[in-house]
Amino acid sequence: MQGSKTDFVVRLAGESGEGVLSLGEMLTTALARLGYEVYTFRTYPAEIKGGTVLYQLRVADHLLLSYGSHVDVFVALNEEGYQDNIASLLPGGTLIYDSDGVSVPELPQHRVIAIPIGTIAKKEIGSALTKNIVALGAILRYIGAPVQAGEQIAEQTFKRKGEEVVQKNFQALHAGYNYIAPFIEQLPPLLNGVDRVDPNRLIINGNEALALGAVHGGLTFYAGYPITPATDIMEVLAPILPRFGGVVIQAEDEISALGMVLGASYAGKRAMTATSGPGFSLMVEQINLAAQAEIPAVIVDVQRGGASTGLPTKTSQGDLNLALYGVHNESPRVVMAPTSVEDCFYLIQHALNIAERYQLPVIVLSDQSLAHRRCTIPKPDLTRVPHWERIVPEPPSNGQYARYAFTESGISPMAIPGMPGLAFTATGIEHNEFSDPTYTPENTMAMKAKRFRKLQHLSEHYAEQFVRIWGEPDGADVGIIGWGSTEGVIREAMHLAEQAGVRAAALYPKMLQPLPVKVIENFANKVKRVLVPEKNFTGEFAAYLRAQTSIRPISYAKDTGLPFDPEEIKQEIIRVARM
């Protein structure tokens, strides 16, 4: 960014299982604690050991919206990682590599620093396990961070393993730090300080923010089945929720996970599950049950790349169709998508609220890039989202409780087991107001209409509050309508396009179903052209907009497994503006 003193990108690539991810996370935390803004992306092979892990960290003294388009410092810790990534390094950028594992030819365009990381770790420190800490020391020194920043994070990381391990890692840190010093004496540091360290920030990723938001939103029951990249939501909740009197249980499969959630929710608890595409597919039948039997449930789908097993550790926005339409026959559900790490904390609270109030399934679409994006966010405001309770009935005067009573909003007060005189059977079979199986044509239409009225009510009262508009739509050359995790990169691309003389605005609806049609159409009417960028192959959101609204957007759909970078979106904005 122009005028900023600090804004650079470090990319780490190395062998999976050798601590590259933890190196990245330690570096990120250390720099965030120094007061910098950080923004990361990581991707790794689906196997625990073997293959190359990639961790990218952007550091700046101003708010960051993307992981950047170019790499300024590339740290190569294995040969494959070097080969795959060297082309991304900017001319004039710096390569730091492990000379024990990587062979590098002459690179006249780059500054090249070789460091025998393996040898230092094994010979000097006596532990190959400290390789990533040697690298941490080297990187900190290279970018101009004080060694104490590394000591603090190393101590925190290794404290529970004992003083000896901490000291070993301190040695490793200093060895890396000192080794690199002579190479860079003449260089200006990349880090140039911040005016003020804001103590009220969190260094957190999307899954963690979502899990904490759910706890704050009153979650007391979580059932899940391990699946990348959603598992860590459960791992965050497992030690926490019992403190709040809640339950976390690992189910035998995703079908069971959602079954447990529906059982717990029916029994009166705020319940949720999180999964990724393959598991989400298994849940489809019971999502329909939740809609038909009118049981609150929140289902988080942390989307990953590819169909079938696909690209389990990479990102995509390919599950929109499944979230919107994944149902036999038709039934109402709400689909929401957080747009940033900070938003994960708030949106999940709304999702829990809406599920409780409207007694239906709420699907929250995150994705791998958002889930594992570690960045700095302002400490969340715990009073921002109100708490909605489930609407429960009064005991009926005539002794007959109409669980599925016809109401204007479609919401019928829901009894909770234990409430005297209100016993009913929740059922997925079509039923009358009293929950008795009923197959008449009149009832079939009336009940379906009642359930869909809930979406209408939600749409009229709340859908618009979940719309964010960036920039000035009036007369903009390009109006972008996007969803989910791409918001930051789109905002940054808008700034870049503006510098190139093209004015863009963006609209992000965080509630995708029901869709705030009027606001979207108003926005579209103000701009010259509408562009819909999304991380899938067929342009699912663009197709949805064509079906639901009068607008005819230009689709930019790309499913690569990686997030967009701001440069490519800028190019696309310019291309569309000049069409």
Add this chain to the structure above:
Amino acid sequence: MAQTDTVTLHPPVVQRQPKDYKSDLEPIWCPGCGDYGVLNALFKAMSQLNIDPDKTVLVSGIGCSSRLPGFVVTYGFHGVHGRILPVATGIKLARPDLTVIGVGGDGDGYSIGMGHFSHAARRNIDITYIVMNNQIYGLTKGQTSPTSSHGFVTKTTPFGNVEGTLNPLQIAIVSGATFVARGYSSMPNQLARIIAEAIKHPGFALVDVFSPCVTFNKVQTYDYFKGKVYEIPATHDPTDKYAALRLAEEEEPFPVGILYRVERPTLNEEIARIQRQAYTENPSVEQLFKRYM
């Protein structure tokens, strides 16, 4: 000694009769269906325990027998095919104070839902699971089931069932169920006693019930079962796992009664222990933020 938290411990205000548990909805089963016997035995068992219908949930799936919750005045959850146990587990974990009873058929529980069966057993979730086992698919009008006998001719096995027959009692025992019984719908008093014991039992209790399908199963009929079932003698030690497995192996005649009954901590007790262990005074999300600063 585990707490029997599935039954109302307060002194009963009223003694409920079996008929007090009957809802206004009339069962839709064929005349002569074994499920009537199971329903009546359930009413009797509930009356014997004087269970509070407002604190009881019947959970079912899909199949003729899964319509049962509608015929009882308790709370009910009539879900999708094969998912009785996950839903029942969720309810009991959420609300240990409720009595949770799963009711369904052999297709629901032992075919599509089999993936959940061993897990409910090993978790020892404190629920009762009554399977109305008619050894055929009734609602879909006569197809083979995992408990159908070898050679059994149905519309989908016109040359006779070529597959082996699943033994749910043995699977329950080896999976970790702590109460395993078999009943017969035509022995309603004994079945009521078994169900009452199952409900009282702290832990996962399976009651597999021979419940003849008079319309589609022309082999395992009432006539067939005549002389082919016998009450498990009092000399059987239900804590002896191998004796129970041997009993479960017996065919023609089939033993009915409680095969296996032991005690170990229920899932709810384990979760309560975790909650005590994790106890923090005034937990707050504000506190949790510190880890991320």
